[in-house]
Amino acid sequence: MRAILGQLITLLPHGPVALARVVDTTGPGPREPGAAMIVTESGEVHGSLSGGCVEAAVVASAREVLATGHAVTDRFGYSDGDGFAVGLTCGGEIEVFVERIRPDRLSLLSSLRQRIGDGSPVGVATTMDARPEWKLLLPGGADPWHGVDRDARALLVAGRSGVVGADECEADSSPRPRTFVQVFAAPARMILAGANDFVRALSRTGRQLGYRVTVVDARETFATAARFPSAHEVVVDWPHRYLRAENEAGRIDGRTVVCVLTHDAKFDVPTVVAALECVELGFVGALGSRRTHTERVERLRAAGVADEQLARLKSPVGLDLNARTPDETAISIAAQILAERGGASARPLDDTEGPIHR
Template sequence: MRAMLEQLIALVGRGPVAMARVVDTTGPGPRETGAAMIVTADGEVFGSLSGGCVEAAVVESARQVLATGNAVTDRFGYSDGDGLAVGLTCGGEIEVFVEPVPKERLAVLTALQARIAAGDPVALATRLDTSAEWQLIRPGTADAWHGVDRDARALLDAGRSGIVGADECEADSSPRPRVFVHVFATPARMILAGANDFVRALSRTGRQLGYRVTVVDARETFATAARFPSAHEVVVDWPHRYLRTEHEAGRIDGRTVVCVLTHDTKFDVPMIAAALSIDDIAFVGALGSRRTHAERTERLRAAGVTESRLARLKSPLGLDLNAHTPDETAISIAAQILAERGGGSARPLERLNGPIHR
């Protein structure tokens, strides 16, 4: 939708149009969540959702939407290329939301365009029902909206689009509508120092959570893309040097997570010291036993790291899940990151009172 926003504003200015967006995907698919197609009242079509395999059906839905003024949801799954059913030959599934966009929504669209042009993170939240109600979501705001505003801001903070809601809001027992949060922001970063099985497992988990994952290690033999297929990038460099370069280039922000999993003093002490020296980093953690943590802390002090900065270090890293395998350890680390960044207690919900969605 980002690439078509200017065109959408121009078309809406001339009359109502229907906009179709991919709001959910499962398995392989031709387009990512947020891909958009526009259909005008004159039958003009702009954009693509699937490379041609479902477009005709979506265009027909768009005509109905323009005629009735009510949004609709289409779902497409696998279809044999030789069959007659409309569907995806790639084997995946997509959910497409088709909604009318009248002139009354120009104010929201222009505000969205302005924030994107300014480089400010923003999200367009859309109720996935016949009303297709819109709301702009911005970081740092506390505007309540159908009980999903907190979840929407969490997606915005992570830099990834997704669906929230569709359950009860404990505050007043009213249902929370199903809402697509279309995020216009870069994903939060997860930088993993090391090149071992724990890094491989955490890179998978981090990517599933929507992070842009970077694995960095100075050993060229171990730091290869083939060994870390879930990472967005694998960098051969000394971790602390890479982190400082990224910070100087302005590619580190208040959402960045750094986890040191090297188990090697010559790597982890400089990397932890560098990470703790950057105030913007949201989370700094280091894997290791309590003995390793104690010895490492003394080395950090000797390297000049102050007590106030040491207090930011999460080590030993992870929640107490009695984890043993790399995959289990990755879950315990990810759970701690979620709890720390979201203000959660990390306690079982059954032992807590009050709303689940706070």
């Protein structure tokens, strides 16, 4: 919606328009969630959802929505390209939510445009029912909203769009409406130091969780995109030097995760030192055995790291899952990251009381 937001604000004073947005995708597809198209009452079309595959069908839905005021959800799957079926020739699926937007949304949309222009993280939550409600999501907000506010804020923190809700709110057993959360913010970063099987596994898991994953290692032979296909970028550099440069450039914030998985003191000690120098960094973890951790702490103290800085280090990183393989270890580490991020206990749910979604 970012691309057509200005047009939407310009058109609304002249009357209602239909706004169609991709809210979910499965498999290969031409656009990501949040891609948007506007259809006016006079039939003007602005924006695109699929590069032409399903636009005609969406325009027909938009006309119906403008006439009735009732939002609709359409799902488009594979079309074999025979010229008659409406669908995606790429083999994926997209879900499109079409709603009527009235001029009374102008104030919210103007606030949204201003925050996007300022570079501030912001999101919009939209209930996907016949009469949608909207809510502007800001960092740090905590006011309850249809029981989906916590999940919506989690997406804002992660920097990714998605659908939440569609189940019961445990606090009062009331239904939680299926809600599309469109986030306008850079995704949280996961920086992995090392170039081994554990890094490969955690890069897959991190990407699935919505992180923008960077793998960094000084060894050019091992640090290649082919070896780490799930990473968004693979950097050949000394990890500690890369971290300091990223921190100085302002590209590390409180959502950033750094995991040191090098198994080599000449790499991991300088990298941990550099990570702990990043005051805003959200999570610092280092892989290794108990003995490795003890030896690492001695080296870190010798390098001048203070005890209050060492308290931020999660080492050995991960939860106690008796993980052995790289994939199991990645799950263990990711689980700890999620628990830390959400302020959760990481205890088994059947050993806790109260609502699961707090």
